[in-house]
Amino acid sequence: MxxxxxxxxxxxxxxxxxxxxxxxxxxxxxxxxxxxxxxxxxxxxxxxxxxxxxxxxFSGFERLFETTNFLTYAKNSLIIATGATVVSVAVSALAAYGLTRFPFPGSRAFSTAILYAYTFAPIVIVVPLYGMFREVGLINSYLGMILAYASFGVPFSLWLLQPFFRAIPAELEEAAFVDGANRAKSAWYVVLPQAAPGLIAVSVFTFLLAWEDYLFARVLITQEELKTLPIALHDLYNASLQDWPLLMAAAVLINVPVLIAFLFVQRYLVAGWGAGAIK
Incomplete structure (x- = not known):
């Protein structure tokens, strides 16, 4: 050799x-x-x-469902994570489309400034959010949590989606205009399908952010019936008698959906991150 x-x-x-x-x-x-x-x-x-x-x-799983409100916590996490994902994708997609199709002087600087908002530590954002939400009555509400996660996820999502929208040729939309489509129809039927990998990456990112977050949920939720899974797991851990099989059963059930979702969409997620990084 x-x-x-x-x-x-x-x-x-x-x-x-x-x-x-x-x-x-x-x-x-x-x-x-x-x-x-x-x-x-x-x-x-x-x-x-x-x-x-x-x-x-498997008695740990049985005790989890019999002695705790795990299903209620799971429902809360699912509603909040899904709502935050829908809001974040809708806002960031509209903003990315507008910035790439209707550029204005300083639009690049504006996009960069929005991305800087993502660099702030969550603890810096959650304090003013708490004050604002308390004034408008959004503490202990699904809407407040959805808006909180969306405000943290939209800057990064917008930065991630712009390369996808910018890479879609404007000629495709012009052809749709010739066929009688208006701006809304061309965006819905032509642009969004082409940007599907980026939209999926943004959806996964936002969903994971909301599903696994502890800080925002701890500060903005105090009612027992509105707690999310990370908060519930932390409270179970702080109980006087630590039931390790029960705690690990809860941790498994929290992470399995995330693992399955990531394995299912990993190629889209990698494509989205890769496109953003190259840009």
Missing amino acids: TTALRRVARVRWYLLIGIVVLVLVNGFPFYWMALTSVKPGTELFSFPPRFFTTAPD
Whole structure:
């Protein structure tokens, strides 16, 4: 084997080791969480720790549904995350279309200034939001949470969508105008389908932001019946008696939908982030 072939084989070997390590580092916490949720009580704190179980116990999931309001919390998270996604996608898509189809002096600087809003730490934004929402009665409401997440997600979504809209040839819309379509129909039937990867990426980003957020929900929600899943999980952890199988069962159920959604749309998400980064 020549020196060049040996180097190629060595690089491939190192690459394989790196991939395996990366998978283990990222996948092991989720595996341990899922394993703990079904471990019987006698194996939870065994030493040395057991990385498998031959007697899975699903009573943690049963206690989760019987002794807590998990379904109510899941409903709240789903409503808020879905609403924030719809608002964020609608606003950012309209803004991106307007900025790319009707540029004005300083439009590029305006887009950059909007992106700067995303660089602020959430704790900086949540304080004035709380004061504003308290004045208009949006504390402890679905609408308040939806608007809060949308205000944080729209700047990044707008920045992400602009390259997609800018890459769509204006000639496609002009052809639609010739066929009798107006501006609204051409945008709906011609432009939006072409920007589908970016819209999906924005949707996933906003949904994950709202689904897993703790800070905004903790500050803007105080009523028990309106709590979201991250808040509920934190409160369960702070209980006097920590039921680890129950806590891990809740964590699994919170993360499984996110994992499934990400695996389903990962190619669109990567395409969206890649287009934004290249631009």
